[in-house]
Amino acid sequence: MQNATILLTAASLGFIHTVLGPDHYVPFVALAKARSWSRAKTALITFLCGLGHVLSSVLIGFAGIALGSAVSKLEWIEGLRGDAAGWLLLSFGLAYMVWGIKKAWKGEAHSHLHSHGEEPHAHSHSHEAAHTHPHAEKPSVTPWALFIIFVFGPCEPLIPVLMYPALNTGLGLAAAAAAVFSLVTIATMMSAVFLLLWGFKLFPAERLERYAHALAGFAVFACGAAVKAGL
Structure with missing residues (x-):
C-alpha cells in the first residue's frame, strides 16, 4: 500500500x-508554429528536451543518495540550476525575439512611388524577397538551445520523491x-504541446505570420521571466 x-x-x-x-x-x-516544424519533429524535440530535463535531476538525486547528501543540499543545487535555466530562457527568448523583429521588418512589403512620364503609380515589393539568394539550408541551433536549457532546468519535486523511498524502503x-x-x-x-497546437488551428492568424518568430521569442522570454519571478 505504501x-x-x-x-x-x-x-x-x-x-x-x-x-x-508553462515553460515546459x-x-x-x-x-x-514559427518554424513550421512537422508533428514528428515537434514530438521528437519535446521528448528529448523532456528526457534531458528529468534525467539530469534523476542523476543529481541518485548522486546525492550515494553521497549521503541531505535533501536541503540537493534542493539548493536544483535552485542554482533553476536560476541558470531562467537566465538561459530569458537570453534565448530575447535574442530570438530581436532576430524575429528584424526578420519581420526586412520582409515587410511596402510601396515606392514612381513616374515614367505618365501618371505616378506605386510598386509594392518586399526587401526579403528582393534579396533572396539560393543557399544550402543551414541546420538550426534552436533545438540544441532548447535541449541545453531543459537540461539545466530542475525538477524540484523529484528530489523528495527520490529521497523518501531511498531512505525508508530502498533504491x-x-x-x-x-x-x-x-x-x-x-x-x-x-500532451500539452499538441493540445495547444491543435487549439491554435481553430483561430485564423494569417496576419501574424510575419511576426511569428518575434512572437515566439517573446513567448520564450516571458517563460524565462516567469521562472525568474518564481511563478
Whole structure:
C-alpha cells in the first residue's frame, strides 16, 4: 500500500509541476508554429528536451543518495540550476525575439512611388524577397538551445520523491518513483504541446505570420521571466 502511494504521489507531482510550469510546453508550441516544424519533429524535440530535463535531476538525486547528501543540499543545487535555466530562457527568448523583429521588418512589403512620364503609380515589393539568394539550408541551433536549457532546468519535486523511498524502503522503489515521475512529466509535456497546437488551428492568424518568430521569442522570454519571478 505504501509503495502504491509513493508511486501515485510521484505521478501526481510529475503532472502538476508540468502543467503549472508553462515553460515546459509554451516554448515548443511557439517555436513549432514559427518554424513550421512537422508533428514528428515537434514530438521528437519535446521528448528529448523532456528526457534531458528529468534525467539530469534523476542523476543529481541518485548522486546525492550515494553521497549521503541531505535533501536541503540537493534542493539548493536544483535552485542554482533553476536560476541558470531562467537566465538561459530569458537570453534565448530575447535574442530570438530581436532576430524575429528584424526578420519581420526586412520582409515587410511596402510601396515606392514612381513616374515614367505618365501618371505616378506605386510598386509594392518586399526587401526579403528582393534579396533572396539560393543557399544550402543551414541546420538550426534552436533545438540544441532548447535541449541545453531543459537540461539545466530542475525538477524540484523529484528530489523528495527520490529521497523518501531511498531512505525508508530502498533504491528499487526510488528508481520506480523516478521512472513514474519522468514518464508522466514527459507525457504531460507532449500532451500539452499538441493540445495547444491543435487549439491554435481553430483561430485564423494569417496576419501574424510575419511576426511569428518575434512572437515566439517573446513567448520564450516571458517563460524565462516567469521562472525568474518564481511563478
